[in-house]
Amino acid sequence: MADEVVLLDLWSSMFGMRVRVALAEKGVEYEYKEQDLRNKGPLLLEMNPIHKKIPVLIHNGKPICESLIIVQYIDEVWHHKAPLLPSDPYQRAQARFWADYVDKKVYPPGRKIWATKGDEQEEAKKEFIEILKVLEGELGEKPYFGGESFGFVDISFVTFSCWFHVYETFGNFSIEKECPKLMAWVKRCQERESVSKSLPDEKKLLEFVYYLMKIFGIE
């Protein structure tokens, strides 16, 4: 029986992008269904009644929610190709630790950089750069966070890279200047088709943020 894989997602979501990258790495065919989060459809509400959020992966009718949980699920189901987590338990624990760090730490200050002004924005910018520097330190001289292979931590973080242009524009800073090794890693990841085909154009994201600000009445 052929697998039926559906992804409920939003084009601009760095969380949804993680799932797109993972599915692409595994070569899994799926149906992408763009969601309107201001007018949530019955399928989303049925498949994620608890959080009513994207991404949701629906595999043969069964929903899986929360992007990093979905990515691990994908890795476990389609385990015969492109392993995303290392096979060694200690390396796996390290990968989970760092993906959790990205998941908890990056989004909140990033969002504040474009959604706030003045002191709050400055604080957020400082915090954001600090976090990026910690991640850059963890990357070290390795080509990927996973070492020689692109993996779980890379997937969890690279999807923020298309949002860097938004953060830099609003925060008036250069991530390249602050974290050159990280930007080299971003470029390396973008050479992978799974990444370049899954992430939207950064200029489109900037336009989208201007649009969001207009409708939410943020100055």
Added chain:
Amino acid sequence: MASSSEKVKVLGFWVSPFVRRVEWALKLKGVDYEYIEEDIFNKSSLLLKLNPVRQKVPVLVHDLKVVAESYVILEYIDEIWKQNSLLPLDPYQRAMARFWAKFAEEKVFETAWNALCSGGEEKEKALKIAIESLEILEGEAKKIQNFFGGDRIGYLDIAMGWIGYWLPVWEQVGCMSILDPLKFPATSAWAKRFISHPLIKHNLPPREEMLVYFDKRSKELSSISQGWIKV
């Protein structure tokens, strides 16, 4: 099989439910370990060296390998010591266990903690979310007979085990009612079964001291007024 206790160490803080998760898992697997008490208000150079990024307990040291973050440690323990497995084998069931553990952490633990450490409108808001979230969990608790792990304690039981022991203490200290046994009979029954399990009940902090600690701590945190506290 079980390693000698010199090889496994747990850095913890006596009252932390996150630390107990790790201890419960090791005990369930029959793994000996050395426990090292850490004063989280006066962090040792050992802790800062072992977990420089988050600077928190629990930290597991296995041979020379260091693992931090309680949920990450649980999965590591489960993968190293294969007896009495904590997570199911089936990928979908594993995803469900991870989903509910995350849900409980963000929507019950964090909200109950914030309700304890705040007042007025903030407290009411946090309480409302905690109770609504417990209503959702109650639906899952109704589906089980014994534990979320089946006949044996599993990952999700360990992740949510604090509900049966820490939560009643917070309710008492914060003069709040969250886990009402009349409203949440299935969750209350599960919590009781978990806390009474022989390997769990002998590995809990003393209740009287917990009341004193959380009373002091919640007053300290509410006087700082720092907005939503992320755990």
